[in-house]
Amino acid sequence: MELDYLKTLPLGGFNFDNCIRNRAMAESGILQAPKTMKTGTTICGVLFKDGVVLAADTRATGGSIVGDKNCEKIHNLAPNIFCCGAGTAADCDHVTEMIKRQLELHRLNTHSENRVQMAALKLVAHAFKYGGQIGTHLIVGGVDVKGPQLIECSNDGNMYSMPYHTTGSGSLAAMAIMETRYKENMTREEAVNLCIAAIEAGIYHDLGSGSNVDVCVITRNKYEMLRNIKHDNFKVFSKPGGYQFKKDRVQVVEEFKHKLVVEAGEQPMDLS
Amino acid sequence: MSGTGFDYECSSLSPEGRIFQVEYAEKAVETSSTILGVRCKNGIVLGTEKIVLSKMMVAGTDKRVFSITTTTGSVVNGLTPDGKSLVYRGREEAVQYEKMFGIKIPIQVLAERLAMRTQMNTIYNGIRPYGTSIILAGNDHIKGLGLYMIEPSGQCFEYYGCASGRGKQLARNEIEKVNFREMSVDEAIPLIAKILLKAQEEMKDKKQELEISIISDTTGYKHKILDRVFVDQLTLKAQEEIENEQMEMA
Amino acid sequence: MSIADLQNEIIPEVNTHSVQTDGTTIIAVKYDGGILLGADGRSANNMYVGNKVSDKLEPIHQRIYCQRSGTSSHTSTIARYVRYYMEIQANELGNLPPVESAAQVMREIIYSNKNSLSASMICSGWDPYKGYQIYQVNSSGYFEQGNWALSGSGGTFIWGYIDANYRENMTRAECKEFIKSCIALACYRDSSSGGCIRLLDITQDRVERDYVQYDDFKIK
Numbered sequence: 001m002e003l004d005y006l007k008t009l010p011l012g013g014f015n016f017d018n019c020i021r022n023r024a025m026a027e028s029g030i031l032q033a034p035k036t037m038k039t040g041t042t043i044c045g046v047l048f049k050d051g052v053v054l055a056a057d058t059r060a061t062g063g064s065i066v067g068d069k070n071c072e073k074i075h076n077l078a079p080n081i082f083c084c085g086a087g088t089a090a091d092c093d094h095v096t097e098m099i100k101r102q103l104e105l106h107r108l109n110t111h112s113e114n115r116v117q118m119a120a121l122k123l124v125a126h127a128f129k130y131g132g133q134i135g136t137h138l139i140v141g142g143v144d145v146k147g148p149q150l151i152e153c154s155n156d157g158n159m160y161s162m163p164y165h166t167t168g169s170g171s172l173a174a175m176a177i178m179e180t181r182y183k184e185n186m187t188r189e190e191a192v193n194l195c196i197a198a199i200e201a202g203i204y205h206d207l208g209s210g211s212n213v214d215v216c217v218i219t220r221n222k223y224e225m226l227r228n229i230k231h232d233n234f235k236v237f238s239k240p241g242g243y244q245f246k247k248d249r250v251q252v253v254e255e256f257k258h259k260l261v262v263e264a265g266e267q268p269m270d271l272s
Numbered sequence: 273m274s275g276t277g278f279d280y281e282c283s284s285l286s287p288e289g290r291i292f293q294v295e296y297a298e299k300a301v302e303t304s305s306t307i308l309g310v311r312c313k314n315g316i317v318l319g320t321e322k323i324v325l326s327k328m329m330v331a332g333t334d335k336r337v338f339s340i341t342t343t344t345g346s347v348v349n350g351l352t353p354d355g356k357s358l359v360y361r362g363r364e365e366a367v368q369y370e371k372m373f374g375i376k377i378p379i380q381v382l383a384e385r386l387a388m389r390t391q392m393n394t395i396y397n398g399i400r401p402y403g404t405s406i407i408l409a410g411n412d413h414i415k416g417l418g419l420y421m422i423e424p425s426g427q428c429f430e431y432y433g434c435a436s437g438r439g440k441q442l443a444r445n446e447i448e449k450v451n452f453r454e455m456s457v458d459e460a461i462p463l464i465a466k467i468l469l470k471a472q473e474e475m476k477d478k479k480q481e482l483e484i485s486i487i488s489d490t491t492g493y494k495h496k497i498l499d500r501v502f503v504d505q506l507t508l509k510a511q512e513e514i515e516n517e518q519m520e521m522a
Numbered sequence: 523m524s525i526a527d528l529q530n531e532i533i534p535e536v537n538t539h540s541v542q543t544d545g546t547t548i549i550a551v552k553y554d555g556g557i558l559l560g561a562d563g564r565s566a567n568n569m570y571v572g573n574k575v576s577d578k579l580e581p582i583h584q585r586i587y588c589q590r591s592g593t594s595s596h597t598s599t600i601a602r603y604v605r606y607y608m609e610i611q612a613n614e615l616g617n618l619p620p621v622e623s624a625a626q627v628m629r630e631i632i633y634s635n636k637n638s639l640s641a642s643m644i645c646s647g648w649d650p651y652k653g654y655q656i657y658q659v660n661s662s663g664y665f666e667q668g669n670w671a672l673s674g675s676g677g678t679f680i681w682g683y684i685d686a687n688y689r690e691n692m693t694r695a696e697c698k699e700f701i702k703s704c705i706a707l708a709c710y711r712d713s714s715s716g717g718c719i720r721l722l723d724i725t726q727d728r729v730e731r732d733y734v735q736y737d738d739f740k741i742k
Binding site for chain 1: 565575
Binding site: 371372373374375378380381384413414 | 607611614615616617620622623625626627629630651652
């Protein structure tokens with residue numbers, strides 16, 4: 001039939017072909033089924049006297065290879081809400097982007113500030129729908145009408161709120177710092193230092209985390225993104241003078257010269 | 273009552289703010305047999321009268337009183353098939369509610385849902401309103417006894433006593449005269465029979481049949497449609513009484 | 523092999539680190555003039571305590587509460603759905619919804635999704651129709667009413683204790699001490715219960731919360 005080709009097209013949704021392959025490989029006893037890849041991260045969040053501090057490391061890994069030495073793990077959800085993401089980087093990026101749009105629409109429709117609770121519930125509802133298949137472990141923080149809020153949302157669709165949270169492969173190291181040094185009603189300075197210490201614990205004791213520390217401080221009507229506030233592992237050496245190549249390394253085959261003529265006519269579109 | 277083009281469907285109001293299809297449906301109810309329900313001391317009585325259409329029709333086949341659940345009864349008039357369809361809908365609602373919430377549907381909720389269903393038929397193009405009034409009576413453990421009447425417009429109220437149909441005015445007057453709320457169901461039944469017969473005075477040359485059902489403590493608050501033979505006896509007795517009264521008056 | 527089977531097979535491997543379970547001890551007891559609910563505060567991912575002060579007492583309506591045990595995300599989602607249905611029913615009734623209905627809705631949700639859910643919950647509260655009621659809804663979608671209910675992994679360790687010490691018509695203070703000792707005992711023996719004790723008192727007129735720190739646990 002003419003439409004037979006439809007059957008050869010890939011189906012939408014999740015694909016479990018590899019599961020069948022892995023089973024076959026495992027059963028054969030000769031081949032080894034590939035292991036699931038895990039990404040490492042340390043992220044944390046702390047409530048302080050009049051706001052929230054979120055912090056993250058900046059290492060992105062693919063298996064045992066560091067893919068990006070200085071990536072951003074603190075995502076913006078709304079002017080007053082930020083979130084740290086651990087787990088699958090692509091999932092974190094796309095899910096937060098999607099929720100960001102929804103929150104913006106809600107903000108425009110209601111002429112009011114978004115609530116952190118709402119952002120968290122949206123993230124959790126989305127994650128739950130996929131039964132943990134979407135690798136988003138998030139710490140959502142922000143300041144809304146109810147004051148500073150900090151909520152953790154895990155990939156299986158669970159959320160809970162505490163004064164301090166850590167997630168990611170380095171969470172145990174970070175939690176140890178939090179548990180010993182957290183106290184109520186900290187100043188901004190103390191909170192930032194605590195977060196840096198917690199993330200550094202992750203950077204130095206967890207293989208999956210590394211590089212620098214990013215911090216985001218959210219207070220009422222204001223946020224501050226402190227990128228690479230600590231950069232112990234910053235790339236310090238670069239070749240003086242950069243890399244120079246001799247001109248004759250490239251062979252010129254042909255040369256063209258055109259005169260560019262600008263004629264009077266329609267004005268270009270104003271894009272400012 | 274003339275529609276001047278506004279009476280073919282109920283999706284638009286007339287300039288005077290009326291929906292003629294609904295009014296015509298009410299007309300269908302007003303010209304049909306009388307139905308009534310009264311709240312008594314220990315229960316509720318529902319009743320209707322009807323003209324026997326054909327001598328060849330088996331007695332009792334033209335039913336107007338239905339059970340919706342074991343504890344909910346109803347009586348319909350107007351276009352009885354419409355009424356029947358509403359009763360079936362009610363049964364579905366009741367079953368669905370019980371499956372979902374684990375309790376018997378409260379009579380108030382059932383009435384509201386059927387009223388909503390009736391109202392839905394008054395706003396869309398291409399369907400007509402129900403040409404029927406339905407009186408619901410029931411008992412539940414949420415609010416106890418309840419008597420409701422739904423009209424073709426979807427209007428739904430709770431009553432101590434209500435009537436609809438051809439003899440509704442007379443029936444309402446009679447109900448108001450008697451203090452049913454101080455009376456037991458058993459005492460009320462003969463009076464109800466009399467009221468129903470009086471209400472169809474102008475049709476008295478034709479053969480009449482009554483249907484009566486009760487919900488009371490004597491039935492364990494279950495809906496019980498009274499036995500055919502018993503109701504026929506009741507009808508004869510009531511007819512005699514009415515004749516005697518008229519003789520005295522004369 | 524269907525995709526659902528594969529998912530069931532694959533997901534545990536992928537998610538062992540992340541699925542948060544309320545290992546839990548939860549208990550509800552009727553006393554003279556009210557119901558007391560108690561729960562521990564530990565939520566664990568495998569061997570890691572994800573939350574040591576979690577709130578397993580979730581409101582359904584003004585006088586109906588549920589307690590959650592099983593996979594945390596599943597139970598909190600079920601509670602959200604039940605809350606939604608109860609709100610609708612309450613509006614329709616124009617009165618407080620029956621506890622029985624909340625339990626039925628919960629059971630229906632669990633039963634119809636029991637292959638993909640891990641949830642064992644207790645639903646209790648007061649309504650004007652049947653008074654104080656406690657329903658236990660287990661993970662297979664069966665529910666039963668009783669004067670007390672017990673669930674969660676820690677429950678195993680205190681069944682006998684409750685059988686021996688439960689009396690009908692306890693006073694509020696007696697009941698509180700009873701529940702405290704039940705949960706403290708369970709936390710002592712069960713690795714996935716601990717943290718703190720959260721208590722909730724439901725009576726006709728009010729709902730009141732209480733909290734016991736880990737340091738104040740009394741085993742004897």
